Amino acid sequence: LPARDSERSSSTMTTYGLIKCMEVPPWLEKHGSTEKIYSDFLRLGNPRVDIRVYDAEKGELPAKFTECDIYVITGSPKSAYEKFDWIAGLSKWIKKAHSVGYPIVGICFGHQIIMQALGGKVEKSSKGWGIGIHAYEWEAKGTSRSWFKPKIEAAAVASHQDVVTKLPAEAEVLAGSSFNPYGIVAIDDYIWTIQTHPETTVEYARDLYKMRKDFFTPALLKEADSSFSRAPDSMVVSLWIANFAKYHVKKRRGPGWVMLGLAASAGVAAAWWSVSEATLLGAVAIAGYVAG
DSSP states (O other): OOOOOHHHHHSOEEEEEEOOOOOOGGGGGGGGHHHHHHHHHHHHHHOOOEEEEEGGGTTOSSGGGGGGSSEEEEOOOSOOSSHHHHHHHHHHHHHHHHHHHHHHHTHHHHHOOOOOOOOTTEEETTTEEEEEEEEOOOGGGGGOOOOOOOOOOOOOOESSSSOOOOOTEEEEEEEEESOOSSSSEEEETTTTEEEEEOOOHHHHHHHHHHHHHGGGGGHHHHHHHHHTTSSSOHHHHHHHHHHHHHHHHHHHGGGGHHHHHHHHHHHHHHHHHHHHHHHHHHHHHHHHHOOO
16 A cells, blocks of 8 residues: 555655445456556556555545545446445545545546536436447537646547436536537546546456346447447546646645656656657656656
8 A cells, every 4th residue: 555644745656546446346357456457547647656545345435635646436336326335435525525625536437426426416328338439529618627638539448327417516528429428527627537437448348248248239239349449548548647646746745746747747648659759758757756
């Protein structure tokens, strides 16, 4: 586990709190545990990030928000509207985090539970299951969030039957699709959520759909399989989370972190676009961390 607050205060590492809301089922364990899958994904955008895991299903939640720099709430096979004690406890924690403006990212179930906890509504989609690679088109207002760089559609694996059907009063839709208008949502500058699963690989999705094949029509399965010709943009979404974290670290820790964040982001972004350019920029990032 990452260091406690007293130890973290002198650390140059950013810490993400991973609020885990599921266990990978036995038939998918060959792809790794929930912790490994999300940690590998989150480190695409910032390989040096420290990750502290909280098991929400066991009632584990941060005692103090400052235990981590930002929090990421994972997906879950459960529905946000189900009556479980741990879901009620997580909802209360989300309300408290929102009341003090603490930064949170929600993924799939995380997206839904945040929206519901803050006054929105989650229901089963009238369109049925969403599976395969889904991409969201950006609204004009989405351009105001500086951490969404590079700004592309960011295609990712979908696996959900529930959708947000009503937003909290203060929420803004940043991107969506005809299947799911509320694909990426934000509240001010400290919460943003995404309905898809950017942490999920195509291989994991294929195995998941195979086990759930009785839930889907043959036509939907065929459409999902065809969609896999487009690779998920997991690196991009992980970069968005890294940029979001750096934005909030800068706000709380002061200007000394500015160059550090810029150097690290440049190195990772360049790696996504060009391996040769990444070599030079990666060295700048390392120098920035050492200097910090």
